[in-house]
Amino acid sequence: MTSGVTRRQLLALAAACIPASAENFPADITLRIGEINTDLGRGHSVKTLAYNGQTPGPVLRMTEGTPVTIDVVNETAQPEMVHWHGFHISPEVDGAHEEGTPMVQGHDRRRYSFTPQPAGTRWYHTHAMAGHNLRIGSYSGQFGLVVVAPRSDPARYDLEAPILLHEWEPYFASGMDMDVDYKLFSVNGKMLGAGEPIRVKTGQRVLFRIVNASATMRHRLALPGHVFTVIALDGNPVPTVQKVPVLDVSPGERVDAIVETTSPGVWILGEENDAQRAAGAGIVIEYAGARGRPQWTPPPKHVWDYAVFGDPKPPVEPETRLPLIIEPGKDGNLWAINGKSYPQTDPVWLRPGVRNRLVFDNRSSMDHPVHLHRHTFEIVRYAGKPVSGVMKDVVLVPARQTVEADVLANNPGPSLFHCHQQFHMDFGFMALMRYSS
Numbered sequence: 115m116t117s118g119v120t121r122r123q124l125l126a127l128a129a130a131c132i133p134a135s136a137e138n139f140p141a142d143i144t145l146r147i148g149e150i151n152t153d154l155g156r157g158h159s160v161k162t163l164a165y166n167g168q169t170p171g172p173v174l175r176m177t178e179g180t181p182v183t184i185d186v187v188n189e190t191a192q193p194e195m196v197h198w199h200g201f202h203i204s205p206e207v208d209g210a211h212e213e214g215t216p217m218v219q220g221h222d223r224r225r226y227s228f229t230p231q232p233a234g235t236r237w238y239h240t241h242a243m244a245g246h247n248l249r250i251g252s253y254s255g256q257f258g259l260v261v262v263a264p265r266s267d268p269a270r271y272d273l274e275a276p277i278l279l280h281e282w283e284p285y286f287a288s289g290m291d292m293d294v295d296y297k298l299f300s301v302n303g304k305m306l307g308a309g310e311p312i313r314v315k316t317g318q319r320v321l322f323r324i325v326n327a328s329a330t331m332r333h334r335l336a337l338p339g340h341v342f343t344v345i346a347l348d349g350n351p352v353p354t355v356q357k358v359p360v361l362d363v364s365p366g367e368r369v370d371a372i373v374e375t376t377s378p379g380v381w382i383l384g385e386e387n388d389a390q391r392a393a394g395a396g397i398v399i400e401y402a403g404a405r406g407r408p409q410w411t412p413p414p415k416h417v418w419d420y421a422v423f424g425d426p427k428p429p430v431e432p433e434t435r436l437p438l439i440i441e442p443g444k445d446g447n448l449w450a451i452n453g454k455s456y457p458q459t460d461p462v463w464l465r466p467g468v469r470n471r472l473v474f475d476n477r478s479s480m481d482h483p484v485h486l487h488r489h490t491f492e493i494v495r496y497a498g499k500p501v502s503g504v505m506k507d508v509v510l511v512p513a514r515q516t517v518e519a520d521v522l523a524n525n526p527g528p529s530l531f532h533c534h535q536q537f538h539m540d541f542g543f544m545a546l547m548r549y550s551s
């Protein structure tokens with residue numbers, strides 16, 4: 115009667131009888147938040163907060179539609195919060211306490227369980243407020259890439275290369291505590307020339323998954339001798355695949371770009387800005403057999419335009435329009451939305467099940483990368499020009515311009531909307547979107 119039943123099968127049967135609600139089975143992924151001393155290279159090391167002893171944190175791989183459990187172990191004394199950026203998940207696990215996700219208290223742990231969707235280049239990062247403390251929040255090393263694999267893979271490539279941009283040693287550049295600048299820059303946690311190069315061979319298709327994990331800075335990247343074929347923005351495939359010489363990535367944004375390796379040599383994939391590149395903002399791309407100093411030549415002048423990746427057909431008309439006026443705040447608040455600063459901002463009421471048009475009216479003299487949690491929006495008008503089919507979760511709203519984006523309200527619950535510039539978010543630029551009944 116025992117024939118065919120192995121000890122392993124008996125153990126599996128026993129395990130299946132334990133209620134899954136208890137945290138008595140190991141999580142798929144464990145993230146430990148702790149302080150590290152990270153070596154950026156070139157004689158620089160910085161003390162920071164990071165996941166699993168490394169910055170960036172580990173690349174996490176999930177599959178669209180396959181449930182995942184993540185244990186977050188907070189080994190610091192302060193409350194922390196991991197946000198799953200670009201996921202359509204519930205507010206209890208999204209990672210914003212304003213939506214209702216519980217904080218992970220100091221020296222405590224919490225389990226996040228969700229079903230990842232949609233597929234694409236996503237990322238995870240702390241959602242803790244920083245205020246004037248430039249050692250915590252998104253100024254720290256708490257960020258990492260998540261690749262959510264589609265059930266069937268449309269992208270064809272030979273090599274995948276994550277590129278995570280970050281800065282270190284932040285300081286207040288002006289006396290007004292408004293302008294954060296940095297001494298050091300890194301790609302994948304290393305200053306240019308310090309880490310391992312990305313090793314390629316002639317004739318490959320390399321998929322760069324670029325994440326701007328900066329707390330405050332927009333970046334422009336180029337790779338001399340090559341062009342980028344942009345296939346996705348914020349992880350979502352674009353309707354029109356386009357070749358561009360420069361990628362422009364605002365805080366929170368992602369770009370998926372294919373590079374065909376047709377120019378043997380040793381090259382710098384780096385920031386267009388010379389001073390930032392000199393301070394570490396780049397990584398070496400090395401062809402097999404190539405020798406010599408990494409080469410850099412300035413890219414041609416290029417104006418980044420989301421619209422070139424769009425669909426030529428006009429956007430669909432929305433059911434409702436929601437104005438969001440962005441202005442400097444009053445009474446010590448730096449920023450306001452519709453005249454009020456967070457936490458006083460009025461909720462933005464989404465009509466459930468329909469296309470809601472968000473009208474970002476930036477009446478300030480600064481650009482703002484605005485981010486909506488738990489949803490994807492479609493850019494429908496950018497600085498006066500109609501666009502369609504470009505699906506994102508962060509959009510740069512330029513100074514004195516209006517940007518319109520449609521959100522299909524199909525993921526009920528409170529959803530945070532904020533500027534991804536940490537200093538703006540921390541000083542008023544945040545509101546909750548809610549579903550009307």
Ligand SMILES: [Cu+2]
Binds near residue numbers: 482539
């Ligand atoms: Cu902003």
